[in-house]
Amino acid sequence: MAHLVAKFLSRKFKEAIKGALESKLAFDNLNETANPNMVVLWKAEEALAHANRAEDPTAMDIYEVQLERGKSPTKKQQELHLLQAQNRPEHLVINPPSRRGAATWLATSLTIEELQISLCKDVRSL
Numbered sequence: 497m498a499h500l501v502a503k504f505l506s507r508k509f510k511e512a513i514k515g516a517l518e519s520k521l522a523f524d525n526l527n528e529t530a531n532p533n534m535v536v537l538w539k540a541e542e543a544l545a546h547a548n549r550a551e552d553p554t555a556m557d558i559y560e561v562q563l564e565r566g567k568s569p570t571k572k573q574q575e576l577h578l579l580q581a582q583n584r585p586e587h588l589v590i591n592p593p594s595r596r597g598a599a600t601w602l603a604t605s606l607t608i609e610e611l612q613i614s615l616c617k618d619v620r621s622l
Contacts, residue, residue, distance in 0.1 A: 541558050575603040578603075579600065
């Protein structure tokens with residue numbers, strides 16, 4: 497049993513290292529392409545959040561995704577965009593007819609995942 501736990505933790509550790517590297521690359525890319533004034537603002541917000549987090553845990557809410565209503569596409573709008581993009585003639589090399597339907601497959605997978613999460617919550621509340 498201890499061997500299985502050690503193997504599991506070892507695998508998870510390797511995945512975490514890989515994920516941290518991927519996250520660092522994405523962050524560096526974002527940091528390099530972002531408006532320098534925004535980077536300064538974000539750093540100030542981060543410092544303030546960390547300074548106030550012990551007294552006010554809501555100070556950490558700056559790390560939550562902040563989307564403005566009406567400005568970001570809905571899931572259905574994004575699915576429609578992907579469907580239109582995959583059916584364009586100039587994308588036939590990238591998306592040959594045999595691989596079409598990836599947008600629908602992806603959207604269906606996300607719906608299934610959302611339903612699984614909802615089911616887990618319902619089961620836990622029993």
